[in-house]
Amino acid sequence: MKRTLIITLATLGAATAAAQQPDPSAHSGRLLASNCFQCHGTDGRGDGSFERLAGKSAKDIYGDLREMKAENKRGEIMTIHALGYSDAQLRAIADYFSKQPR
Numbered sequence: 044m045k046r047t048l049i050i051t052l053a054t055l056g057a058a059t060a061a062a063q064q065p066d067p068s069a070h071s072g073r074l075l076a077s078n079c080f081q082c083h084g085t086d087g088r089g090d091g092s093f094e095r096l097a098g099k100s101a102k103d104i105y106g107d108l109r110e111m112k113a114e115n116k117r118g119e120i121m122t123i124h125a126l127g128y129s130d131a132q133l134r135a136i137a138d139y140f141s142k143q144p145r
């Protein structure tokens with residue numbers, strides 16, 4: 044009985060510790076957003092040459108992507124990207140980047 048209690052408390056402690064650590068890989072948009080890391084840096088933190096996406100508002104990122112999709116400029120790299128995702132996927136990607144530290 045005492046042993047069960049100790050194990051239970053240890054398990055609860057580990058679960059609490061895990062919950063306190065924000066895990067960026069837990070966001071459902073991360074896998075989609077990882078397609079953008081090559082140019083916009085890991086987690087959108089920028090690489091010095093391309094636009095930094097981390098910490099921008101989801102509304103702005105989503106708006107930009109929607110605009111690029113609607114304009115549909117042939118051959119432009121971001122048009123090709125924007126066209127490749129559904130509306131829900133674009134929202135998930137925008138939400139992911141907006142939650143990364145600036």
Ligand code: HEC
Pocket residue numbers: 075076078079080081082083093094096103104107108119120121122124125136
């Ligand atoms: C091959 C490189 C490359 C990849 C991969 C890429 N981008 Fe871009 N992105 C660019 C370039 C270059 C620009 C600036 C030129 C332009 O606006 O077309 C840009 C611009 C943007 C902008 C506009 C930024 C601003 O404030 O003007 C957004 C938003 C953006 N990208 C989001 C994304 C997202 C989301 C992905 C992944 C789905 C992605 N990009 C993947 C190269 C890339």
